[in-house]
Amino acid sequence: MLDSLTHSLRVHAGRPAVLGTTRTGATRVKATCGDLADLAGRYAVALHARGVGRGGTVGVAVRPGPRALAVLLAVHRLGARAAVLDPGAGPDVLRARLALARPGLVLADATAQAVAGWARPLARRAHLALPDLAELGPVVTVGPRLPGCAPALDGAMRAVVPPRPVDEDADAVIVFTSGTTSRPRAVVHTRSSLAAGMTTVAGLVRPEPGQPVLGGTFFVLVPSLASGAPVALPARAPRVLARQLRRLAPQATYLTPPQLRAVLAEGARFTGRVWTGSAPASAGLLARVKEAGAEEAWGVYALTELFPAAAVEQADKAAHTGPGDLVGAPLPGVVAKTGSSGELLLTGPAARHRYLGEEPDPWVATGDRARVDDGRIVLEGRGKDMVLRHAENIYPGLYEPALHVPGVELALLVGVPADDGDERLVAVVQPGRGTGRAALRAALDGPLSRMGSARPDAVLFAEIPLSGRSRKPDRAATARLAARHLAQGGRR
Template identity: 85%
Template sequence: MLDLLSRALRTCPERPALLGTTRTGAVRTRATCGDLAALADRYAAALHTRGIGRGSTVGVAVRPGPRALAVMLAVHRLGARVAVLDPGAGPDVLRARLALARPDAVLADAAAQAVAGWARPFARRARLALPDLAELGPVATVGPRLPGCAPALDADVRAVILPRPVDEDGDAVIVFTSGTTAHPRAVVHTRSSVAAGMAAVAGLVRPEAGRPVLGGTFFVLVPSLASGAPVALPSRSPRVLARQLGRLDAQATYLTPPQLRLALAQGARFTGRVWTGSAPASAGLLTRVKQAGAEEAWGVYALTELFPAAAVEQAEKAAFTGEGDLVGAPLPGVLAETDASGELLLGGPAARDRYLGEDPDPWVSTGDRARLDGGRIVLEGRHKDMVLRHAENIYPGLYEPALHVPGAELALLVGVPAGDGDERLVAVVQPGPGADRDALRAALAAPLERMGSARPDAVLLADIPLSGRSLKPDRAATARLATARLATGRLGTARLADGRVAGGRRR
């Protein structure tokens, strides 16, 4: 797919490739196909002069946009691999990740270097010396430089004869997902697994040439541009994003659930088909998107280890009445099964090859409990999120979808210490904008009653903390919030499921 994109960029150099937006929502061309092709060639030449080629690793901390895409194309052409770096992760975490990936060079834009001010040795072109580790590669700036930034990546490019593009499989990208500073964990995708994932996206979204697509992820950019569809990068301002959606007339839109909720709160209207993932998407959220004009609204189930794995449209999800969260049938080529403990295992051509430093494994352990219902995947909660109450294992994901009643924007079930080694189960429900809290509590009564032995000890109406780049609901922070509210007597809207004030023992 990346090779196809490289050819497509050169076939129609004047065609708009990446679209930006003004604060009024007006659409403008940020880069043409020719601009991207020329930029990728410059970066490839600059990296080649630095000795980057097959087997090399390039650390990249560049915001999504033309330069980030050009860097990916350049590294791919040379047969090297990209290690995706997050400068906001903090010095200890990032140093541990750099030590594991051992990049031969680090590319960072000015914003990343400003965020990572603790890493100012980068700006002096000094090699990064870490405790008990060999020296790592020097840093170069991608894009405009600010005072104190490292030298520009392509500052010294002369007439460089590039080698033929590498046309063989090998490592393509390293993405860090979790792990401590002592044991960071990194997903390694090969060129073939990335290609399979992007082909799956292309088959799912079916982008048409000439019609814009809205989205900022690599898996949106490449298939869309390779199909001849210009891509608009979504504004980070919800108000401007709503205007952007109104002006763009997109054939397809990919936004995370938090982005959708914020855009809807600004009165956004949608066109074409809308896709969302990276965090749970309820049937209620997908319904609101269709009510706001979308022809179709899809929830995508994906992992860093396998993107995308399954997808479900709003109508099918809304019609599902069983327990758990329906995320759809596995996409073509995706294999799904459950092990003896009920954990969902996934495999197929788009699955990651391995974790860095570990042996290849054809199966991805998702950490999700699930069941297969007529070939469709129904999630029942994360293994690590299990709450133990009265010697009973309760998996929140099995019941949380039922709590997304009208007026509820988010809902989590979390465990809080009961003081005797046991846990209490608390339902934390975030009201939507302008929701009537009394009406919301009344709407929750029926699903709470149906939860049987998993009925929560308390219901708390409060804003749910979010975390991470995708702004996923933060269970640990939510549990701390519930614990503090119950412990300090700041009950507010917290009540036991049977209506009594929290604090007494449940009979």
């Protein structure tokens, strides 16, 4: 599909490709198909001139949009793989991820580089936290350069001719998911598994040429553009997003559950089909979307390891009266089964090839307990320690070690369900004997500030419950303790 997209961009150069919005909700063209094709070609030339080629690894810290898509198309053309770097993960986590992926070059836009010097306070407010530039290795800037940024990617590289596009299966992308800072974990998708996932999305969403689709993810951009449908990037502010939906009238919309709740609160009206994922979506939320005008409202069950895996429309979800959360039938090509412990296992052409540094395994262990009833997947709760907040996966093991500053006996990060279906993240810290809490709060300020978008909503000083013969920290009991504390209006 990436190859067909590249061809389509050239053939339909004047067609709008990526749309943005003004504060009033008016649509503006951010890039035409020709703009994207030219940008991807220029980036391919520049990357090739810097030694990027088949089998190489390129770190990518570029905000979603035309430049990010052009970078991925360029990397794909050269047969290299892209390691997706999240600037909001915090410098400690990023250092470990960079050490694992070992990219030969890091591409970063000005915002991602802001913490390297010129706008560090601004970056902190935006929850961006990259290590200093010197720690990243070779870095180049994608897009406009600002004071303190690395050299531009495509400066003085236009005379180099890139090789013919690579046409063979190989690693395509690395996406980090979980693991501690000392042992990060990353999903490796091949070109074929990536293509299979995008083909599934195209069959599910069925985008029609010429009619806009609203959504900002790679799996929305590529299938829609390849089908001839322009893609509008969702406005960040809920009020502006509501205006954008009204003026654009998209044929299909993909928003996360938190985005849906926020825009519904602004009185948004929907058109066409609406899709939501990245976090649990209740039948009630999907019903509200249909009441707001959507023809269909779908919940998508997906993982970084297999996107998408299953989908369910609001009417079917509402009709499910048994225990558990119905997430729908496995999508074409996806096979689901449960292991001996009740964990849901998935496989299919879109499944990741392996975890970086590990042997390939066709089955994806989801960490979710589930059953398969009449060919449909019903979730029965998460087996992982993962916390879902604002549609973001937060893995406690990434951040807990940093909380063990002098004076801390134990520290856990736990999720507490909120009334709106989301979770609040709470750090429960057990002080060592004789440690003053004021001094401990001051000592924790540094680690907390480096947690980026995973910074907890509250910090609770308390004795952490233990369980089992080995007296390990009891996460479930700790979460209940945190819930009682929040119910009483406490913060620290």
